[in-house]
Each structure stands twice: as structure tokens, then as C-alpha cells.
Amino acid sequence: xLNQGSGLLRSTPFRLAxxxxxxxxxxxxxxxxxxxxxxxxxxxxxxxxxxxxxxxxIAVTYAQSDQEDLVLSVDSHAAASPEKxxxxxxxxxxxxxxxxxxxxxxxxxxxxxFTASLPDVPPGTNYRAWSGxxxxxxxxVAFALSETEELERIVLMSFGWATLIISGLAVAxxxxxxxxVQRRLDGIAATMDDVSNGRLDARIPLLGNGxxxxxxxxxxxxALERLASLVDGMRQVSADIAHDLKTPLNRLQMILESAAxxxxxxxxxxxELAEARGESLQINETFDALLRIAQIEAGARKARFVDLDLNxxxxxxxxxxxxxxxxxxxxxxATLVQGAPCLIHGDRDLLTQLFANLVENVLRHCPxxxxxxxxVTRQGDRIVAEVADNGxxxxxxxxxxxxxxxxxxxxxxxxxxxxxxxxxxxxIAELHGASIALEDRHPGLAVIVGFPAKAALT
Numbered sequence: 001x002l003n004q005g006s007g008l009l010r011s012t013p014f015r016l017a018x019x020x021x022x023x024x025x026x027x028x029x030x031x032x033x034x035x036x037x038x039x040x041x042x043x044x045x046x047x048x049x050x051x052x053x054x055x056x057x058i059a060v061t062y063a064q065s066d067q068e069d070l071v072l073s074v075d076s077h078a079a080a081s082p083e084k085x086x087x088x089x090x091x092x093x094x095x096x097x098x099x100x101x102x103x104x105x106x107x108x109x110x111x112x113x114f115t116a117s118l119p120d121v122p123p124g125t126n127y128r129a130w131s132g133x134x135x136x137x138x139x140x141v142a143f144a145l146s147e148t149e150e151l152e153r154i155v156l157m158s159f160g161w162a163t164l165i166i167s168g169l170a171v172a173x174x175x176x177x178x179x180x181v182q183r184r185l186d187g188i189a190a191t192m193d194d195v196s197n198g199r200l201d202a203r204i205p206l207l208g209n210g211x212x213x214x215x216x217x218x219x220x221x222x223a224l225e226r227l228a229s230l231v232d233g234m235r236q237v238s239a240d241i242a243h244d245l246k247t248p249l250n251r252l253q254m255i256l257e258s259a260a261x262x263x264x265x266x267x268x269x270x271x272e273l274a275e276a277r278g279e280s281l282q283i284n285e286t287f288d289a290l291l292r293i294a295q296i297e298a299g300a301r302k303a304r305f306v307d308l309d310l311n312x313x314x315x316x317x318x319x320x321x322x323x324x325x326x327x328x329x330x331x332x333x334a335t336l337v338q339g340a341p342c343l344i345h346g347d348r349d350l351l352t353q354l355f356a357n358l359v360e361n362v363l364r365h366c367p368x369x370x371x372x373x374x375x376v377t378r379q380g381d382r383i384v385a386e387v388a389d390n391g392x393x394x395x396x397x398x399x400x401x402x403x404x405x406x407x408x409x410x411x412x413x414x415x416x417x418x419x420x421x422x423x424x425x426x427x428i429a430e431l432h433g434a435s436i437a438l439e440d441r442h443p444g445l446a447v448i449v450g451f452p453a454k455a456a457l458t
Contacts, residue, residue, distance in 0.1 A: 013181035017174025025167045032159040039155060043148050044128075048111060051130045055141040058088070059134045067098075070134060074099035084121050087129070087142040095138075104140035107131045114142075184213050188220070200228040252279040302431065307454055308348050309341040310383055314376050317355040321363070329368030332359070335375040342376055342383045343454035346432045354428045358387040358447050361422070366391030370444075383453050388446035399438040 054077070061073040071090060078088045078101035089097065089104035097103045102118055109131050116125055126149070129142035187205055194202035203224060204217040259272035318334035325332040355374070362372050370391045377384050394402060403426045425447075429436040435450045 013185070014175060014178035017178040018171065021167070021170030021174045024170050025163065028166055029163055032163065036152070036155060036159060040152055043151065047128055047143060047145075047148060048130075051111075051128060051141055051143055054086075054143075055130050055132065055139065058141065059132070059139060062134050067135070067137070070137070070139075071099040074139070084116075084118060085144045085146070087116070087118075087127060087140070087144075089138075089140040089142075090134075091138045093136050093138075098137065100140075102142075104129070104131060104138070104142075107140055109133070113145075116142075181213070184217075188217060191220075191224075195224060195227075200224070200231055248279050248283055252276055252283070255279065302347075304347045304349075305345050306348070307343050307345055308351075310344050310351070310385060310451065311336045311342050311376055313348060313351045314355060314374050314385055317352065317359060318374050321356075321359045325359075325363060325372060328363055330363065330366065330370045330372060332372040332374070335373070337376050337378060342378065344383055344432070344451045345454055346451070350428045350431070354425050354449070355385070355387065357422070357425050362387070362389045362391065378453070379450070381453050382450045384448060384450045386446055386448050388441055388444060390441065390444035393440060393443060393445040394438060396440070402438075 058070070058073045058077060062070040074088045074090045077086070078099070081087075081101070084101060087102045087104075088100040089102055090099040091097050091103065095103075095105070102116065107114065107129055112129050112131065114127055114129060116127055117123065118125075126145040127142040128145055129140055131138065131140040133139070184207075191202045191204045203221045206214050206217055206221075208214065255272050255276045259269040259276070262269045262272065314334055315336060318332060322332045359372065359374075362370065366372075366389055370389050373386075373388045375386045375388070377386075402422050426436055429449055433452050435448075437448045439446045439448060
């Protein structure tokens with residue numbers, strides 16, 4: 001429990017929550033101080049006004065220079081305050097008290113404050129007084145500040161307790177919120193720890209409330225999905241290499257052993273050497289293709305991206321392979337967007353290789369009489385290129401598998417190739433941010449590649 005508490009104190013969410021709580025409390029204290037000062041000033045102003053009004057009510061009785069009425073008025077006001085919350089003093093020119101419940105001495109004209117020492121009055125009682133001349137006499141009216149001071153004390157204590165309560169609630173609320181955030185951060189840390197220990201299926205739990213932590217967690221989960229996919233792909237590639245290259249390597253070993261036997265017998269080995277050279281070239285081509293796919297997936301070729309017209313790339317492919325298709329008993333034609341260019345951002349050489357691989361797949365695996373159609377169209381903010389044929393197609397359950405490295409259909413294992421053509425096509429498409437899909441044409445197959453148009457990228 002102690003470790004959890006100390007961990008919470010060191011956590012960034014709790015420190016941020018505590019900082020916010022302190023700022024909130026500071027703002028409340030400052031606001032309370034301003035309110036207290038304004039209230040205190042208002043009470044003082046109201047008290048001064050009341051004192052002045054009372055003084056005026058008493059002084060007006062001397063309007064006809066009738067001192068008797070003035071004395072009666074002072075005594076009646078003094079009698080109305082038996083607890084001496086209000087003091088009244090009327091003295092003559094010599095300082096002798098004529099009326100009232102105390103004798104004012106040495107108080108200047110106007111407002112003044114003094115502390116009274118009177119019978120039946122608590123010691124240290126403060127008064128606010130107004131003094132002035134009424135005819136030849138001096139009149140002083142004083143009100144005790146005890147009520148005002150008590151009210152200020154109550155308000156001050158209320159602000160103090162409110163500050164304590166708000167501080168406690170702010171810290172407790174901050175700790176609660178911080179602990180919730182910390183639990184989510186701990187979940188992220190635990191997930192990453194699991195991933196570092198080899199559990200690539202671990203994912204960060206999401207609350208589904210769409211907040212920023214959920215957003216970041218979703219992006220991390222997507223990255224983990226991609227990482228798991230890449231690792232699985234590497235494992236699959238390793239298995240595929242071991243499986244698919246074992247046969248040509250064994251065949252190469254048998255050819256070399258046969259050549260060695262012939263050499264021992266003094267026979268010519270030219271045919272065996274030529275066959276061995278062909279096998280080694282095929283193996284080298286396979287590894288070169290794997291390396292090229294890895295480089296493309298790593299994004300190493302993005303530095304060569306330029307704005308280019310996809311129409312021109314497809315048109316060049318059609319011109320190159322039209323004669324090849326005709327010699328192979330097939331036909332190839334292209335339909336392009338007329339008028340405006342179909343601009344995308346990409347690598348011309350890689351895109352040429354993408355469409356060349358697709359066309360060569362059709363030429364290699366489709367029978368004579370197959371019709372190959374290349375097309376480019378605009379669909380909203382995307383430019384879609386399509387390579388379609390009316391050949392035997394690919395079974396639906398195999399269409400995703402054919403993009404795996406070294407994967408080959410059973411019907412194509414007798415034909416030349418390494419099973420990397422469509423893997424390279426997908427890698428190039430993903431490098432360009434393009435989607436790729438295989439669709440049935442009844443009969444035949446269409447490979448559809450959708451590129452973001454240049455206008456959508458800028």
C-alpha cells in the first residue's frame with residue numbers, strides 16, 4: 001500500500017492534478033480576500049453613514065438654539081442603548097458633560113476610532129465615532145465595532161473553512177482522477193512489457209469513451225497489430241524459404257554431385273554446370289526479390305517519389321507487353337482517362353514493376369486466347385488502375401494467401417516463378433498508400449489498385 005501511495009505521488013497525472021488543485025485553491029483564496037475586503041469596506045461605509053445620520057438627527061434638535069431639546073435628545077438616545085453599543089456625549093465649551101452615557105475627550109472633529117474603558121463594557125471594545133460642534137457645545141456619536149468585527153470574523157472563518165474543504169476535495173478529487181489515469185498508464189506499460197517479452201497478441205484495454213488516452217492507445221494497438229503481422233510474416237517467410245528453397249537447393253546439390261562423378265570418370269560436365277547455373281540464378285533471384293520487398297516495406301524508396309501520370313505508366317506497360325501477349329496467343333489492350341492527366345505521388349520504376357508483375361502473372365498462368373484488359377479511371381479522390389482477364393481466375397479462399405511471400409497455388413507449382421510476384425505488388429501498393437483487391441470476373445480475375453490522387457494528398 002505504501003508503494004502504491006509513493007508511486008501515485010511520483011506519477012505525472014497526480015502531480016498535474018495536485019498542481020491544478022493548488023492553482024484552484026490559490027484562485028479561491030485570492031477571490032475570497034477580494035470579496036472580504038469589498039465586504040469590509042461596504043460595512044464600514046454603511047456604519048459611517050448610520051453614524052452620520054444619527055448625529056444629524058440629534059443635531060437638528062438645536063435648530064432653534066434650544067439647548068434643552070438637544071440635551072433631551074442626547075439622553076433619550078443614550079437611554080435606548082443600555083449595553084452601550086452606542087455612545088453619545090454632549091459637552092460644553094469647557095469639556096463638562098451636559099448629556100449622554102460617556103464623556104468624549106480629545107476626539108478630533110470628524111470620524112475617529114477609539115477603544116473605550118467604560119463600566120459594563122468589555123475591555124478592549126472598539127468604537128467608531130463622529131464628533132462635531134452644535135452651537136457652543138461639542139457632540140459625539142459613537143457606535144461599537146463589535147457587530148461589524150463579529151460579522152467579519154464569521155465571514156473570515158467561513159472563507160477559511162471553505163478553503164480547507166475545497167483544498168481537501170481538490171486534492172482528493174485530483175488523486176482519484178490521477179489514480180484512474182495512472183491505472184490506464186499502468187495498463188499501457190504492462191502491455192508494452194508483455195510485448196517486449198514476446199506476447200505480441202497483448203493489446204492495451206480501451207474504455208471506448210473516445211478520449212485522448214483511448215486515441216493514443218488505439219494507435220499503439222494498431223502499431224502492435226502491424227508489428228505482430230510483420231513478425232508472423234517473417235516467421236512465415238522463414239518457413240516458406242525452408243520449404244520452397246529446399247527443393248532447388250537439393251536439386252543443385254544433386255547436379256553438383258553428378259558433375260563431380262563425371263569429372264572423376266573424365267566425362268564432360270558442361271550440361272550439369274549450365275543446369276547448376278540456372279538453379280543458382282533462380283535461387284539468387286528469389287533472395288533478391290525478398291530483399292527488394294523488405295526494402296520497399298521499410299519505405300526506403302519514398303525519397304524517390306515524384307508527381308507522375310499513372311496513365312503514362314499503364315500506357316507504357318501496354319505498349320511493352322502487347323507484342324509479348326500476341327506472341328503467346330493472348331491479347332492485351334488498355335483504356336485510359338482522356339483529357340486531364342491522372343497525377344499521383346510515387347516511384348515510376350516501382351509502379352512499372354507492379355503492373356509488369358500483374359501482366360506477367362496473367363501471361364504465365366492463363367491459357368491461349370485469354371484477353372487482358374488494362375484500365376485507368378477516376379473515382380472521387382482516387383485513381384483506380386485495373387488489370388483484368390478472362391482466364392481461370394483464383395479461388396476465393398486463396399485470394400488473400402497469394403499475397404504471402406513464396407506462396408504458390410498448386411496449379412502453378414509446375415510453372416516458373418518464386419511465388420513473390422504478388423507479394424512485391426502488395427508491398428509497392430502499400431508504399432504508395434494504395435488499396436489492392438482481387439475480384440472475380442466470371443470468368444477471370446481483376447486486380448484493382450486504388451491510388452490517392454495528387455489533389456487529395458496536398
